[in-house]
Amino acid sequence: MTKFGIGQGVPRWEDPRLLRGGGRYSDDLNRPDQAYGYVVRSHYANAKILSIDTSAAENAAGVLGVWTGDDYAASGLGNIPCAVPRHKPDGSPMFLPPNAALRAGAVKMVGDPVCWVVAETAKQAQDAAERIIVDYDEQKAITSTAHALDTDAGIVWDEAPDNVCFVFELGDKDKTEAAFADAHHVTRLDINISRVSVAPMEPRACIGEYDEFDERYTLMTGTQGPHGVRQALAEPILKVPQNKLRVVSEDMGGAFGMRSGPYPENILVLWTAKLLGRPVKWTGDRTDAFQSDDQARDNVVTAELALDENGIFTGLRVTTVANLGAYLTLLGPHSSTNNLGSLSNTYKTPAIYTHVTGVFTNTNSTGPYRGAGRPEAVYCVERVIDTAAREMGIDAAEIRRRNLIPEISEPYSTGFLFTYDSGEFEKNMDAALEMIDYAEFADRRADSESTGKLRGIGIANCIEQSAGGPPEWAQIRFDPSGTVTLIMGTHNHGQGHETIFRQMLADMLGLEFEQVRIAQGDSDVSMMGTGTFGSRSSGVGGASIQLAANKIVEKCKPLVAHHLEVAVEDIEFDDGTFTVAGTDKTMNLTEAARHAHNFMTAPPGFELGLDEWAAWSPPAPTFPNGCHVAEVEIDPDTGTTEIVRYCMVDDVGTVINPMLLAGQVHGGAVQGIGQIMCENVVWDDESGQMVSGSFMDYTLPRADDCPGFEMGENEVPTPTNPMGIKGAGEAGCVGAMPAVMNAICDAMATRGVRTFDMPASPNRVWQALNSTPNQAAE
Template structure:
């Protein structure tokens, strides 16, 4: 996705692998996708400067339109859907881009530098790796939901219960949620790559469909009707055109009474499904960041941040915002402060604990406005694209471009992350020299 959301018909990428004796790393939120978008968005900024164009206008001229979908990129990924231009225009309006010049003038009056950065983000997520879901009803009519994904703060229990309750009409309090237990869950690939809702949620949707199918056979027997004459909605089976119905919870209880089952039906109501997508999804969005820099100290302060996200079908808006907030914090941390430092002479790691390794705190952040522009994908039953890494993918370039925008009037053209106060101060001093 290093070509981003732009209509670039030809692209060439050369990668140099470097052997290092520093500490090995492992995949971290985004795992290469934030860096890819960082590259293309910085290239767009550089190209606009060379062409003497407004960088926003250059993006408008080259952004992929919905009419071009599905879009085959020059480097392999095939984007199935998205409204990239709408994301950008919505973000610009929400961030009051039109009023930025006045805000910058006011900052200058106070002796501060102000900059605005925009980044259009896209990533490949939820690749073709299988995931498992199982629904087990108890004789009492309550249910157990067993998932192969593993939650560590994302709110999976809330979202997966929400999917199950919407599909089967159950009460969330009647559902026991289990994940990560290898003694009880038959299979699972865990949570990574923004895959849990996309792949796990799709497996759950398929398992719920199997519950409805078996339940319909038993409901037809109990209601003395043909299966074709039954419809399922709001947790009950109804004979079409009549007021005769039976709740799924009653079906579940009856399924454990062999004498009431039709001939050949296995007692109990347990269903499972394993889902493997055929291709990745492509969550996307637009980030607009505004910063203020104190030229005397180099301190960077975030003063505004807007995100417009397309994660496909939104299951739970509250937990989605939590995911975006967390991703933003991690991306902002990488740009402003996070750094693994070694002693140049001995090779000794100098940032081996959080006493020495800077992490973003609440006072580093600003008020964040999050908007959704969901364009559901057709590549999975839920229409979800994934959200776990979306915040991180866009925040790296957006914050750095905002910093460079603030420093541009001074003639600063190069600055490596992390943009610590010292590095920014040194860049300002260098521009004045």
């Protein structure tokens, strides 16, 4: 095995650069003679704009221009599109709100962009913005998902008077109804999945530039998919062909799905850069992030499970009201509708039906966030299973074991959207239960009770769809010295691509890490690219690297055969060296690359250069899976919850780098724990103001809130891509939410609490434990 190849725990190549301050994040980037923009945002959740007085701002020092929604409407530029169409209850297309870069006539959420000021300095732009006077007529706002469909709720859009954007159904409704009619036992559980702020370490920033000679825009911003953002901005909004827009994205301080599409500020810097004839830069702060970033989750769910007398699942019915916010982002309805196949999870459930109602509210738009619908689906299933087990008096592990899908060695159709590639679900669960010593849990619970504490254990089997969808591109380019540039359509924003792609090339072509330069994040450099999301980069991007590497080897074989004076079919390649079968004749790849660029030594008819690209389209998605088990201890006097153990066994297919895998899974688990324990966006029902609009009020998990993770791997390669990679970026988040909440509910059940909703903050836990028995915390 190559020392730094696939399967080795190689330290991250990019870390020294980043740790020494060499990162180039969006706000680190500057252009000569750049101006600075500032967004004036609405302080109201729902209001008509009666007038805007910009005169004082226009006359302020250093101001280059002030623009309003009326100016934008007159510009002829378009609105942010939505790429996930859905339908109303009557079958007609859903209403798509006008998601313009500046709002004209009305605002629909706190943080809506109302005016745009550009000045010589950022301070001057802000000072001028504070002189703008906007006269509003405040209207009734609705922020609650649970009450958005009430007849007396505020109306977000006149075109959707019931606040319904779309309805979406999946599954066999009649078969599911029959299963429930015949069921021995039915468990019904009302579940609230709270709204979260993505809260990336780096707030958004961007620079817009326009070249009047080439009539071409350049946008520099942090995004997960430069080509996708180019596509969304160019023709729909800027009204130019895609080749007239370059999108550049360098380092990013967190994305998690939030940076998938364009934002109003991207449009504003490009628009005004052209008007002013100079670059325009905008840098958001934490308030901007809370008020204008896409948020996530925010679902009200009713999950029902039908079982026979032996605890075998016969039907699952899930009804969801999904809060979309005031506008639809590029991928707005995706999370609530595109990953519902995860409701089948790892179980044999013969009848499943789900109904989703997407609703508008006067809140931030919601979009993809680590898992993008997968964590929500698995959470609902695992929560209702635990509740059913408790109601029927069956052990939580045993009820799962009775219903698990057997080992999969060939495609397995769940009968509900998904066809799984491979997996050993019972083996995962057995290993995780053994790791946490499940058999001795009763003794540990008794020990906790002797000290006045409540102890609970939670199991969560999990599976997710990954690495599917569009193709990915890779280009391998040798220069005459043998140095390689790997150009990728994926984009690293913390996953470690610069390391794992080098490991792949070390295995495939025998290259040293120092020989390789990674180029990414520039739509002018990479031929095409789909981007990084959905745990797809290593599997889909890696497969494209494999194809391009094979092309490099095949192109070199005739050249090597010429120099070694042998037949092409006698040439073999391994670990960076070409050999001739049965002889000691060799030539390494670096030497072959030099010949490939030299017209004096290249064979007749050889196309000079060594530069190959490839695209790989996955024939089917992969399904990474696993089992997470959490153990908690609750102090009933204070409501404080401590996660005392956390064990997980994950099957991510072929493991490229165990060290990076641990980082990905641990990070995902922390985000899942954060949502269960503390994260929650809160709005004032009357005014629509965000109550949790800063880190003083919105709590993120700290290192000392998290357990020491114990991790095992069950490596079952997928047959759907040549490297056997399933993906790992979202595994931790999918498993952590139900495992931790099941453990909390298991502990609280000893005090008569039937169910409980996130977040499990100390005051909410204390309230639940001290309320009427069998009542959940409101």
